[in-house]
Amino acid sequence: xxxxxxxxRPVSCSVNPLTFDRELCIGCGQCASVCQVDVMAxxxxxxxxxxxxxxxxxxxxxxxxxxxxxxxxxxxxxxxNQTKFxxxxxxxxxxxx
Numbered sequence: 001x002x003x004x005x006x007x008x009r010p011v012s013c014s015v016n017p018l019t020f021d022r023e024l025c026i027g028c029g030q031c032a033s034v035c036q037v038d039v040m041a042x043x044x045x046x047x048x049x050x051x052x053x054x055x056x057x058x059x060x061x062x063x064x065x066x067x068x069x070x071x072x073x074x075x076x077x078x079x080x081n082q083t084k085f086x087x088x089x090x091x092x093x094x095x096x097x
Contacts, residue, residue, distance in 0.1 A: 018076075
């Protein structure tokens with residue numbers, strides 16, 4: 001059987017959904033292995049994964065949930081996904097003027 005080597009490089013994108021705190025990340029690779037769409041890859045043991053396809057991120061948060069170190073991964077949702085909750089009035093209440 002012939003050995004085949006692949007190379008990969010990050011794709012530029014206007015979004016940056018995932019950032020890793022290099023001080024906290026232990027480089028275990030659990031985040032890369034749990035990612036449903038393989039947006040990141042673990043190239044070096046002990047180093048944070050490389051986000052190869054940031055535009056493909058589903059923003060599901062599974063990488064953050066599986067990470068054994070709280071705060072090592074920061075998931076930033078795009079502005080259109082950030083909901084602003086507004087307090088509503090109960091039925092029959094009038095708005096203050």
